[in-house]
Amino acid sequence: MRMLGVLGGMGPLASAEFMRQLTLLTPAARDQDHVPAVLWSDPRVPDRTEARVHGGEDPLPALLRGIRALEAAGCGAIAIPCNTAHGWYAQMQAATDRPILHIVDAAAAALRRLGITGPVGLMGTTGTLAMRLYQERLGVECLTPDAETQASLVMPAVALVKANRVAEAYAPLAEVARGLRARGAAAVVLGCTEIPLGIAAGPELEFPVVDTIAALALASIGWARAELAGAAPGS
Template sequence: MSDTPNPDLPFLGVLGGMGPLASAQFMLRLTLLTPATRDQDHLPAVLWSDPRVPDRTAARLSGGEDPLPWLLRGIGGLEAAGCGAIAIPCNTAHGWYDGMAAVTRLPILHIVDAAAEELARLGVSRGRIGVMGTAGTLAMRLYQERLESRGYDCIVPEPAEMEALVSPGIALVKSNRVADAYAPLAEAARILKARGAAAVVLGCTEIPLGILAGPHAEIGLPLVDTIDALALSALRWAGR
């Protein structure tokens, strides 16, 4: 590292607030995953944390307000701030990926591609993979299509398991009750393991916050933290 900071280095743009705890955790993990010995070695980043973005699952499944105008406002703000790429630490928001990519010249790092690279890094390069996510993410088949095109076979929780375990676990994290979220989320992961999953992708950025708040090693299979996966993807973008 040179001692003179480069003012022209672009910022990483982080379109966040969905939820705000997940995007704060993304910033924390981005920092901790960066090889650094002083402030000046870290990545310049701008986090646009707008928790007012309408609920993505409600928009997709029950006619709720369209989040796209709010997402585009954030992208405009990140462009104006001098960002060179955009990371979005919310899986469900990737259902509007094409609409966002159509209006910006900046690359948007795709969280499902980041998760796939993390699966490969964990040595899981084919076979049955469990995917947990919001009902919106699973209904849009965000993971299923992209992972199946890479040769994986995806399984997801049954509707009754979504209703009893995954959706309540996500809601608990969104209301700051992280420790309470562990039990239902870990149970859903165990069920996917029992159905033959070789790994489980935590395909909603609230899920790792809940699962990692408890004794997650006991679940006994590789878990892909999509917050970390996206942070590693951002570091690769920055050449770190």
């Protein structure tokens, strides 16, 4: 089974949760059944929303530096447990011959497993929403928070998770998710890898949500299993 590369650190807690989900979701009876993986967790990557929305420092050089390191480690595919970083997906994929597993495609697969065809609520960073990463790729209608809700509830809650104040993020995130549900969302896509951490810190919501960390972990396991199935006998 070839090695999975994880381009992480955006943020570090989300990357750690991805590795936890990768382990828990793998059907395994022993250590050797798990997915070989290398985590490149570099929190020095410039802020992705700041770059896209406010003209901040370009994160692409740091992202490519991580990809080079994962290539050197022998990784056969790359997963990126950061939604907003996928705004640079085309440039990253063009710079490597390793497949980069797209987190929006993983979320779309999760919705298909749930039998949901839309509309769905979409929660994410301001950068992710502004780049329309989900709206143009997910394949279903997306309902998003208004600008005031985004600024007063979503982004402060994301910042709380990044500051390791995870429990405090639950109330504002749950309020936003319930608001999207009230507007007609059949499910809510947690399109920022900090958001599932905040949502998991309180009572389970009364409607379906798509945890994009778990969805990407499942996509990574699918890649690894396909690699194993395609290996030559005795390899």
